[in-house]
Amino acid sequence: MRCLDVQRVLPPNMAKETVWHPTSFRSHTLGQIQDGGSDLVGSQVTICGFMEANRGKGKICFMDLRDGTGRLQVFLKEGLVSDPELECAQNLSRESTVQVVGDVAQKRPPKVAEGEPVPPPTYEVVAKSFTVLTEAATPLPLGVTDTVSIGLDTRLDNRFLDLRRAHVGAMFTLRARVLQYGREYLISEGFKEINSPKIIASASEGGTNLFPMMYFDTPAFLSQSPQLYKQLTVLGGMERVFEIGPAFRAEKHDTYRHLNEFISFDIEAAWMNDDDVMGVQERMINHIWQSVADNDMDQIEIVNKYRETQGDDPITVDVPSLPFPRISYCDAIKMIQDSGESIEWGADIESSHCDIIAEKYPGFHFIPRWPMEMKPFYIHHIEGENGATGEQLSRGFDLNYGRDEMTSGGQREHDVEILEQNLRNKGLDPSGFGFYTDGFRYGAPPHAGWGLGVARLLMVLTGSRNVRETVLFPRDRQRVTP
């Protein structure tokens, strides 16, 4: 089984140097012919794809094919394929799927105006035989290549078609890359990936509303956060863990940045405080941005090409420099007050306030040291570390980008006595949290962590104005299908 050994040797950058083995349906991807056509000229290939467009109704027909790797023109000519095949190709509806056997050839260069540079050679497949795999119904609920803009609701109702549009596909390719780079970075710092339960018996944090459900005969809830479980894992000695998983919140908000199901990128690490995990976070984000800039500018270009047609400014991938600015809660309040807004110490920093801070700090910035009173019971505080008017500060922080909150995190309380007092201070009964507080009774390392909204991070990277742009099948107040 020698061939298996060969295949175990993976290329250094899996994302960019994918090995496309032939399948039962095709010998080559369209991307392979697009990029490596010069080596393939004259050889026979079998390709598959969606038919994006067909031109020509007489003795010849040009067909634009698209698969998940690229686009390619197929040339059909009377005499080279059978008459029924040619007619079938000419009458085929857009987005039908086809299989073509033919020879790779260099395309005839397009006519260019006098003095214009001749473009580099491109390649096509001259068909020998042509098979329709499935015929697409007409008309399409939305045009994959049409120039008309399409409402978000129509797009989400027909996401399978929307996703075929170049810039939409690029957005989700970028999403996959962001997750990949985030993972690989945390692994490089010793973090291990975990999975925590999404069906839970009690709330992880106060405040947010839960989706109730029946777990056989027991009332239960969908998890709003992996918080308590990732902490229990660290208490179990796993040292550094991360999870990329769903969180569910039954809140009736209706904004560009809220969903009722979202993917949270969470970490938790022993022997760290809030400053330490802020360091992890900014290094991770820096790595993600750097990796996108190094590997994925082709996807950014696709997005920008579309943005140009919509009159939007192109997006740029500016790798944020380290460290990110840190504006403590107290300083943030002062900044807001100095701008003339009335805000009291102890109040939440709202979106309009974030606009004020974002004027000075438009990119990523941390807001550490929130009042203890505003943070959940599991957040750590240092006795005597007080704000301007004497209130106890916490070791909780947020990460914002512009006006939008990306992350909430902090050092956790590891002293079980204080933890139980915190619960009582919040009006919660410690006996209901025994499964959690018991984890602290037999030795507990100081630890810290954060949760990052993946879709919100993607909004920043892709310049999206609605979180739904970066989520395949968003769940909001009025949408549970598809």
Place this chain on the structure above:
RNA sequence: GCCCGCGUGGUGUAGCGGUUAUCAUGAGGGGUUGUCGAUCCCUCGACCCGGGUUCGAUUCCCGGCGCGGGCGCCA
């Protein structure tokens, strides 16, 4: 939950108390063509639902449903 706005062919839009309801894209048919945002000719397709005002409502009013924006809250 509150405030504001919108609902017109498959898609995205213009417009109006009486119109042949605009434009683009699309779909169907045909011609030409190594085309590439193909092109040319012909054809097709729409006023969210219910009630009210009116001689007459797609247009005005009320209710419903759906959608969008802002706010609250959060990741």
